[in-house]
Amino acid sequence: MAVAPGVGARSAWGPGFWASFAACALVLTLVVPVLNIWVAPDSPVALPDYLVPLLGKYLCYALLALSLDLIWGYAGILSLGHGAFFALGGYCMGMYLMRQIGTRGVYGNPLLPDFMVFLNWKELPWFWWGFDHFAYAAAMVVLVPGLLALVFGWLAFRSRVTGVYLSIITQAMTYALMLAFFRNDMGFGGNNGLTDYKDILGWDVHWSSTRLALYLASALALGLGYLACRFITVSKLGRVLLALRDAESRVRFLGYSVTNAKLFVFTFSAVLAGIAGALYVPQVGIINPSEFSPGNSIEIAIWVSVGGRGSLLGPIVGAVLVNLAKTWLTGAAPETWLFVLGALFVVMTLVFPRGLAGLTRRPDRIRPSVAVPVPAGEQA
């Protein structure tokens, strides 16, 4: 695949970019609060309170899609286990929120969350220590997915596991984590997960002001994540990533450390996913092991695919659009959603391999209409 247009370093940080970025940021951060707070509730454009966390959830999904796009679109690593990093970040936040419940739980135990009292545990397990401090929990949101990605990536990239093999073992990873988190004696609430949160940093999670703040935090995280991804992709490292996506051996022979480049971007992407998960949990009010299911992780790939991989804006739009459709369809005609989702997968890959982003660009390469089988290669 040719170098995607628009990644030239010269134009990347020009005034044109900043103007459009500021415009998008203003729309995201101003329109929602204004419509939610200052517009009269009976006005047709008013945004009811219950929609704020829903929009916040879409922004978290957008950040998650962005993180997958960074490695899939730019480095050719299709991780089918990105939901695992998202869920781990979410669990870290969930553990903080559980510890904030304190004596307001059903059993009123000041130290132990309800499910531990229920399991007749006497002490807080060591991996729960420190989660009553927000700063510690926030650090864990970054560290836990980051470290897992670092170790997993180091093992995988060092032995040059690429393409589908990598996809399959990332899928195995998230599957194994799902099975593990379903176990009650792991200490993460088993299949009920962590829920029934009370407050975050002293604010009740049910207050509409808290929800608005969480929405704004998600928007901020998405904006910063976007800038960071843009910084990476237009840098020299970004060029190396594009190059190794298209011809890994050649890049290696030119003397670049493919392993380190991949490892960095994979870990960074996992951290982004973790942050997305951490912001997601207080807005939806629950985290449970089904977030680890392989199906969820593959769904992220379709958001990216719809938006167009290899463009940073595309996946954000894709995640929001697909989830809007999902929310609407699962409400209006639940049995058709899977047909639509399945058809999206097929149509996007067959007809619009570059997604929505591809529609806005001039086609820089015309694919042969009938491709021939080549065993799994580098152009993954």
Add this chain to the structure above:
Amino acid sequence: MASARLVGFAGLILLLVAGAAPASADDFAALVGGLAGDSFAEKQRAVVALGTLGDARAIPILQALADERLLKGSDARIAISATDGGTARVRDAVTGADIPDIDLPGFGRIIVNNRLRGAIKVALGALTLFSSDPADRLAAAQDALRHPSAEEAALLEKAIAAEQNSDIRAAMQQSLAAARLVSGSKQERLAAIQALSTTTDPQIKNLLEEFRTSPGADPELRKAADAALASIGNRLWLVGLAANLFQGISLGSVLLLAAIGLAITFGVMGVINMAHGEMIMLGAYTAFVCQQLFRSFLPAGWIDAYLLVAVPVAFLFAGGVGVVLERSVIRFLYGRPLETLLATWGVSLILQQAVRSIFGSPNKEVSNPSWMTGGFDPIGGFTVTWSRLYIIIFCFIVLGVLALVLNRTAFGLHMRAVTQNRPMASVMGIRTARVDALTFGLGSGIAGMAGVALTQVGNVSPNLGTIYIVDSFLVVVFGGVGNLMGTLVGALSLGIVNKFLEPVAGAILGKIVILVAIILFIQWRPRGLFALRGRIAEAEA
């Protein structure tokens, strides 16, 4: 209080006296008459005596007594009243003949109390050894293990002498040995320990352990018991090993069946078919539909054959779906494996939802044909079920036929040629597009047959495929892509390791351990256990 204790004591003495009293078959009628005795003690004596008599005729009488359906006539006749299809019938207890002219006022119910009920239960337990139903006799013989005693031994001896069925006799002999261990002479005990050392029954193991640690045990006997326990331990270990091995091979063969098709589509063609699990699911639903059609349209005796019909039908149906899928979607995506993965995932969602819309989401029941139900016990201690054995055999037949097709037929030759060098194969006149479609159809068809096999050991539901898809991919990747031998070794070793881990780590933790192990294994050998070498491997790298 005092009087109650006194009565209890008297009852105990009476029980002992009755137990010791010799009773011959001749006075059956007299004993039955005793059931109508004036005092509870007298009735109890009769009950106990009937129990030790070992006459199966006493079973319905005692049951009737326990239910207070036993009547005493004014002429001292004893009768059983029973309701038979709504009409009351009264039979003579001793002769069993109907008493047509019911003179109910002349009969009175025989009253029982709780102590008597207890005695009846014991007596009935002993008598079941002489029941006319073999299953009852076997259950009684096994039950006798639980309360070994001298009386039990005497009864068992009597029952063994009358027993015709060798299985039941073996069970009785085991219980007799256990009873002798508790109550016999030293010689008898030694013989009993010898006899018990060949068993795998945990109950007997406990009994021997108890015996060994009992304070008054003879050193010689204790030594014999130690030896017997060691031999039981060995035997249990062997049985455990055999059971694990069989279950492991059985699980491995299921995994293998699920993965063979994938070994072709993924291994040979390089197509990541995430809808592979749904091909298995379609095969399973084909079996369900075949069963329903047989049930509704064919005579009842034919139902056992539905499975034989379902196998080829499932092959053709799933294979046909596979060919359509290849022609409509996959052929446009050759050389783009990750996109193939996403597109076929979409197809899998559509197929799942389609089946859910047609058949509904609850599990469907597919029954085993009669020739696949039940099992047999090869060495004692665990059961080999026919269904699992047939699946193992079926799996190897499929693998064998597939190897023949790949290596000995023109189609197989074309397939290998197209895989190895497409342009050259095309130049030689092989219609590569047709070969692609047929190869994909073959892989999907085998998945369909796997689905039929899976209906015999599990549930049929729309998400049947998702259960096997991760496992199947792991098997293929673990064994090495493009290699049937690797798939075979991969599936069997995963199955066996899984079953050996399960008792140690638990089912879920065992599975996690295996997943992690495979992830690490792929780091070590990125191309699997049996990696292809040479030019093909170069092309893939």
